[in-house]
Amino acid sequence: MPPVIDKTICGNCGTCIDNCPLDVLHWSADGRETEVKYPEECWHCNACKLDCPNGAIQLRLPLPAMLLYTTSPHKN
């Protein structure tokens, strides 16, 4: 599922727009708000969520990506 921005806590700092490696996040037409313009382009890298200073982005990773982020319980 593509990112969802909680507009009640988003500070419109533009960090997520700058850091998205794809073409997903953009400024709104009036240049005042961040919006998810091309959600189908999201590859769920998680960068926008990790870099948001306000914790305003919700991102539900698809199952294959969740498995990649799971750490092994076995340690060397």
Ligand code: SF4
């Ligand atoms: S990084 Fe967070 S606070 Fe900044 S524009 Fe994006 S969603 Fe809003």
Ligand code: SF4
């Ligand atoms: S998860 Fe990655 S690709 Fe998707 S919007 Fe966030 S930074 Fe862009």
